[in-house]
Amino acid sequence: MLRRYQIPPMYGRFPPDHPALNGIRQKTTFKTQHCLRPTKDLVDEYLAHVTEAAWRKYERLYFRILEARFLESREPFDKLAAVAGVKDLFLGCYCPTETNPDPDHCHTFLAVRFMKEKYPELEVDLNVVRYTPPAPGVL
Numbered sequence: 001m002l003r004r005y006q007i008p009p010m011y012g013r014f015p016p017d018h019p020a021l022n023g024i025r026q027k028t029t030f031k032t033q034h035c036l037r038p039t040k041d042l043v044d045e046y047l048a049h050v051t052e053a054a055w056r057k058y059e060r061l062y063f064r065i066l067e068a069r070f071l072e073s074r075e076p077f078d079k080l081a082a083v084a085g086v087k088d089l090f091l092g093c094y095c096p097t098e099t100n101p102d103p104d105h106c107h108t109f110l111a112v113r114f115m116k117e118k119y120p121e122l123e124v125d126l127n128v129v130r131y132t133p134p135a136p137g138v139l
Contacts, residue, residue, distance in 0.1 A: 001084060001088050001089070001123040001124065001125055002080070002081075002084040002089050002091070002112050002115055002116075002122055002123070002124045002125070003019075003020075003023065003088055003089065003090045003091070003112075003124070003125045003127075003129065004090065004091050004092075004093070004103075004106070004108040004109065004112060004125070004126070004127070004128040004129065005019075005020040005025060005090040005091070005092050005128065005129040005130075005131075006092070006093070006094065006095065006096065006103075006128055006129065006130045006131040007027060007029075007092045007093060007094050007131070008131045009094075009131070012131060012133065014131065015132060015133075018129070018131075018132070019088075019129050020090045020092075020129050022088060023087060023088030023089060023090050024083060024087055024088070024089045024090065025090045025092055026089065026090065026091055026092060027092045027093075028091045028092060028093060028107070028108060028111065029092075029093055029094070030042075030043050035066075035069055035073075035076035035077060035080070036066065036080075036091060036107070036108075036111040036114075036115075037107075038062055038065070038107040039065060042058060042061055042062060042065070043107075045057075045058075046058040046100075047099055047100060050099060050100055050105070055105050058105075059110055062107055062110050063110065063114060066110075066111070066114045070118065077115070077118060077119075080115065081115060081118070081119040081122050084115075084122060084123075084124075085121075085122065085123075090129065091108045091111055091112065092108070093106050093107060093108045095108070095128070096128070096130070103127075103128040103130070104126070106128070108128070109126060109128075112124050112125075112126055113126070
């Protein structure tokens with residue numbers, strides 16, 4: 001299954017029962033080389049003006065980026081779909097954040113939708129598994 005998770009803050013650790021610990025986690029921020037990463041310019045522009053209109057523009061441009069990457073080299077997308085077909089694969093981002101509190105206004109939400117469109121048999125979960133700090137004394 002293809003899922004989403006919120007990356008813990010620096011030095012944060014998942015509690016032992018966190019669902020993301022039972023799957024494969026892949027960071028997909030603009031700082032990575034992941035095929036589903038957004039561009040820095042796209043992220044910066046959206047975060048400078050977090051509005052519904054800005055989100056619609058982000059969505060449109062992000063899908064164009066993914067489509068171009070998919071057409072250029074489909075192999076990384078095929079590999080993701082294959083892995084997610086046999087194990088929980090979590091796409092990670094820092095959203096939701098104070099600046100962008102809506103977890104559905106995150107590139108991982110769009111990335112999962114994109115993958116579902118390309119691979120209709122792929123099982124997906126659009127909900128974000130949020131980071132919750134472990135209870136004091138745990139870990």
